[in-house]
Amino acid sequence: MSAQVDFYELLGVERTADGATIKSAYRKLAMQCHPDKNPGCKESEAKFKAISHAYDCLKDDQKRAAYDRYGHAAFENGGPGGQGGFGGGAGFSDLGDIFETIFGGSGFGGGRGRQQQRRGADLRYDLEVSLEEAFTGKTQEISIEVSASCGECDGSGATPGTGTRACTTCGGHGQVRAQQGFFVVERTCPACHGAGKVIESPCRACRGEGRVDKPKTLSVNIPAGVDEGTRIRLTGEGEAGARGAPPGDLYIFVHLKRHRVFERDGTTLFCRAPVSFTTAALGGEIEVPGLDREVVKIKIPAGIQSGKQLRQRGAGMPALNSRGARGDMVVQIDVETPTRLSAKQKELLEQFRATETGDECPASSGFFSKLKEMWDDLG
Template sequence: MSATEIDFYELLGVSRDADGSSIKSAYRKMAMKYHPDRNPGDAEAEAQFKACSAAYEVLKDPQKRAAYDRYGHAAFQQGGGGAGPGGMGGADFSDLGDIFETIFGSAFGSGGGGRQRPRRGADLRYDMQVTLEEAFHGKDAEITVEVASQCDPCGGSGAEPGTGKRRCELCGGHGKVRAQQGLFVIERPCPTCSGRGEVLEQPCSSCRGEGRVDKEQVYEVDIPPGVDNGTRIRLSGKGEAGPMGAPPGDLYIFVHVKPHTVFEREGTALFTRVPVSFTTAALGHTIEIPGLDGETHAIDIPAGIQSGKQLRKRGAGMPVLQGRGRGDLVVEVQVETPTRLSSRQKELLREFRETETGEECPESRGFLDKLKEAFGG
């Protein structure tokens, strides 16, 4: 696709039936957005500003707009200095190709001699599962990936050893060919050389001219302490080899942490729920929780603790990824009501109930008081 196919209406963001006022308003908005004074040193913004100005120069003039609506950019190619249909006056559009090339890349440029650069190889993704313990300590892992790698016999060139490349006869080494379609001249990459301007004298018999073959590659991966779900590790240059000797892409390792039977993770914090008997909750106690670090962490349960209360142990959670320190260990207490009592235990509980005054459980007492107040005793 060439620069002549870029639509002026799309550039300003207006419909083809927009009136002059709408076009002027749209241009002012775009000009304010991309004006060089507002984007100092931004070459792309400056080019966009020039392109919008060129589009407005055409669409604001009824004669020029009519010619553009009828002939498109071909009107300017055939007489930009005033000889074209509708009379273009003194408007100069000779630099439109450069403007569009700056904004949209060389594929939209107006020049016919630029070869396409070999594209780098594709990036690859590898999903790795680790345990929470491995995420805590980190690990050195070894992975095997089937990847398009550089062909050894031809060194990635795609040419049979002892042979080379020659200029493409179809495009004359330019990498592009042109075809007339009505009023438009369409420029496309050369179908013979795929835009490279060169063809192989004899394709490599091992890779059939691709310069790469599928191989199993083994890579060492350093999993740092503190990784979490979605952590991405980049192995530069370990993706697919580029065609015809082009640079390789990258390999991205996406880490997935398996669920743990005891701990749940939120950032650098570790959560766990600990059931305690109602006597422990009433009298208080110290419990011990084994941590992922191999240490045993003492958690003091205060007397009278309620179910759902969270206790925090500073610095006993997950390591900070690529940083210092650790998060916290958070213990949520769940008071468990006994379901299997001996006759003696039931007897003791009945004796205890007979001694209750209501002050032992202030929340229950308060709720009863609210009921009395709401329903008149």
Template sequence: MAKRDYYEVLGVSRNATEAEIKKAYRAKAKELHPDRNADRPEAEALFKEVNEAYDVLKDPQKKAAYDQFGHAAFEAGGPGAGGFRHGGPQGDADFASAFSDVFDDLFGDFMGHRGGRRRTAARRGSDLRYNLRVTLEEAYTGKRQTITVPGSAKCESCDGTGAEDGSAPVTCPTCSGMGKVRAQQGFFTIERTCPTCSGRGQVVKNPCRACGGSGRVHRERTLNVNIPPGVETGTRIRLAGEGEAGVNGGPPGDLYIFIEVAPHPIFEREGPDLHCRVPVPMTTAALGGEIEVPLLDGGRTRVKVPAGVQSGKQLRLREKGMPNLRGGRHGDLYLELQVETPVNLTPRQKELLREFEAAGKDNSPHSSNFFSKVKSFWEGMTG
């Protein structure tokens, strides 16, 4: 089968410049690379054809011979004979450089860069987490809390460079600052992290004595944290730049404070609302009256109890609950009344209750209704 015209293979005109030929080769090689075309059996042959065409057209002498004699220039005895990839050491170097560019296009993102010199690996510091427990009263009013955070900070002796005062990190001699080294294995070029600089691209010849060359030192810091009113368990407060120090001049991480609100002996919280179970004397529940109840802000208020109230009755005090974290109205306070049966009665109290029972008539509507249903149930079973 006759060979295709090399200019046609690369998709360029005969008067294309060296840069245009190289650009076209990179695009074709990237498009037809076998690793990207597992479902196209013909891709490998086309990929080799593209490489063969570029090997000729990138070299001025081979290109001139091809322009004059065509493919015959490279057949046995032809003026350009010598075969594929025999353009001398410089020609091989040019081809390797072009293929290296294609390799970067294909795998650059995976390797962590897109060609060119790799800049020093300045890395952001890690984020830190601090768990802070507050009382319900503190969550209600807000507070200013002082905390101690262990972690790493930028070394002040070397200003985070890791180098002794008066010196500076130098370009890694192994990878020339790229942070990666390449090894040729047959047709492919394999990249790996530079073992000398661990991917940083720079090495420290005179490490700082204070931090051992890391640019960071372990240090406990004391911070003042503002706990806003209305926080609840799970609330997260972010302190930007208060996390671990960065590496190689990178920015510091953040500190996240996670709030946990401790249980309260009187109040239970449900979102912005508060709930409180209040015992009510039997006489007050029967006759009605007033009871005094506490508020979370430390105050107190009197609440009217309607006569004949039953256990479980809820009274609502508007905007006596928790403040809203994002502003706006407070939640509500719900009082759940629990009618209390008296204990440890005196003989006289017992006597009075027996008199009350004997004189009572239809004083317990729920009880009368319940036993009426029970009686109907039993009659239905026996019938």
């Protein structure tokens, strides 16, 4: 590819394009013709070098102004901005952006500076609570074993009175460069792990890590309305970072114990309530104790059938982070047939049966009427 091709034409942008447009065009082309995306393709390699050189010029205001005025001559024979060619390149930081986009790695990184301290790991704690505790909320203490900042060296990892020195492997930069073909890749220094410095005399208590395992007791606030899987975050209560790096977080995952009476779906409470067949026939009222120890009175309409659900508004679970809002309680009625009757009760039931006309139970009479019609049709 000729070195005299217009830089704007190479990148496919207008001469009036702003910096963001030029950068966007360059990144798109660079990803298309990057040598690692086109192994063994000399044309792609040449185009990649050309667009990198073009972008190196146009991204810099002074170089761009010189190019707009003098053209390619601005970078020949020691002219203004004379750092042409791929050696002046698109800059390691720009190539690093492209490398990350293509490969998802850190790749290039010149100019990015020393690797940031890595924060401590986040921790998980599974906490089981009863449905009553989820209803009212509570404060509970938990005990965990966690890496905490070393008290002996105050988290530095160095023996008190001693310090650190620059890493000789990376020269204190935290990264080392390796030549790969025509470009340079930077990687985290294997000696100092990106810190850029090494400890002269490691602390004996933590062996240079700056943290030690310690038991910790924490007070956790469980808000009213928590549900299965609710996550509570305690910032900074996770593992301490190595050598003074910030700590991670602790996540409390709430799990609900199985309840003897109620089942829960969001803010709705479900339960089953058996009622006598006389109450089902004549109607009445039953009392269901709520989780707040208040009695919930459920009115039973006369003639209710087994499986019917009755809803009591506002008698369910509180909504999480709400101000008094509550769901409903749903009671499923199970009509119970008596299994032990006294002689008097049997006599009364016999008298009732003698007066039955079939209209008392329309579902039953309808069913047997359909059976009779079926038999007549078959006969």
